[in-house]
Amino acid sequence: MTLEEIRSRLEAFVPGCHAEIVVNGSPSAQNSLLIDRRHGLQTAMYLRDHPELQLDFCSNVTAVDWPDREETETIKTRKIVDGVEKEVEETKKTTIPGYLEVVYHLFSIAKKEGPVVLRMHTANRTDDVTLQSLTPVWRSAEFQEREAFDLFGIVFEGHPDLRRILMWEGFTDHPMRKDYVPPPDDDLELLAVSKPGA
C-alpha cells in the first residue's frame, strides 16, 4: 500500500484524523505521514491491526526540535512621499512558532514491508508539549519515548513509566533541544583561553 493510500484510509476510517504527507526531497524519497496530535493512538491502532497493513513492529522512535523561526518578507508598495508617488520596499517580519516533533519508524514483519514513517507535532515547545504515547500499541517504543522525554522534554500521555532514562533524576534541562546551553563554567579550559588576560 502506498503512503497516499494509507493517508486516505486513515482519514476515512479514523474519525476526525487529519494526516498529511511530508515529502522528502532527497534521493531516498522517504516520505512520511504527519498525523495530528489528537489521533496518534487511534491511528497507531489502525495501522497495527489493519489486515492489509499489519505494521506490527516499531523499530525506532526519535524526536526533532524545531525552534521558533523568523521569516522576513520584502514587499514593494507604492506610497506618496513628499507629494511624489514612489515605490517603497517594506520588510515584514513574522515569527513562526516552534514545536517538538516525534518520529516513529514502523515495519510489518508479517508483510515484510516498511518503513512507514509517522510524525507528530506538539502544540508548542514550552507549555503544551504533550503527545499520546504509542507504547500501549508497540511495546518497543517504551524506552525510546523515555529518551525523547529525557532529552527533548516531550511528555507522553499514557506511557506506563515515564522517567528520565539517560540523565539522572533531578536533572532539569533537556540537552538535545536547540536552545540548550551547558552551565557557563562547565568548560574551564575553554573559558581560560577565551578570556585573554583573565
Place this chain on the structure above:
Amino acid sequence: MDQDLKTELSKHGIFATSFEELYNWGRKNSVWPLTFGLACCAIEMIATTMARYDLARFGAEVFRPSPRQADLMIVSGTVTKKMAPQVVRLYNQMPEPKYVIAMGACAISGGPFRDGYNVLKGIDRYIPVDVHIPGCPPRPEALIHAFMTLQDKISAQHLTGESRPRHLKQDLPSEFPVPEFGEHGLEPQQNDEVFRNPLKVLQG
C-alpha cells in the same frame, strides 16, 4: 649512599642498598590494577595485559576485581557525568598507597566528546592523576610507557622527609568528595583541592 661507591662495591660482589630502595623496588614491581574499564580504551588495556604485550613483565598482571585489593586505577575511557561519582567512589575504596593513570583523550580531557552535555572534561577534576596518556585510544606501548613512568615515580618516592608521598602524610586525605547529581550538572563541578584550575593558573 654514594652511587659510585655502590658501583665499586658491586664490582667486588657486594650488593649494597637502602631500605627505601628495596621497599620501593618491591612496590613498583607489584602494582595491581583494578579491573575497571569504561570504554574502547579498556579494550586496549585488556590487550596490554594479554600475551602479545604482556603487562605481567612489569608485575601488573593481577587485575583485582575489588578496589580493596588494588593499587592502581587505570581510568580507561570516557567518564560520563553519570559515571563520575562511581569512579570517585571506587577510588575512595582503594587503600593507600594508590595511583591513577588517566588513559586516553577522554579520561584526560573529555576527548572528542568534550562538547557533550554528558561528558566529564577530565577525571583530574575529582581525583589526583599520576600519569596522563594521550591517544584515542593509546596503543598498548603507550600504556606500558605510562606504567613505566609510574614505576619511576614510585621508585623516586622518599619514605621520610617533607617530600614523602601523600599516603605517608597523616594529615592529607586519601578520600575525596564524591560529586553529586545537580539540576544542571555535577555539584561541585570540580574539586579545587585536586584540580589545577586553568583560570587560577592564568591569574598566577
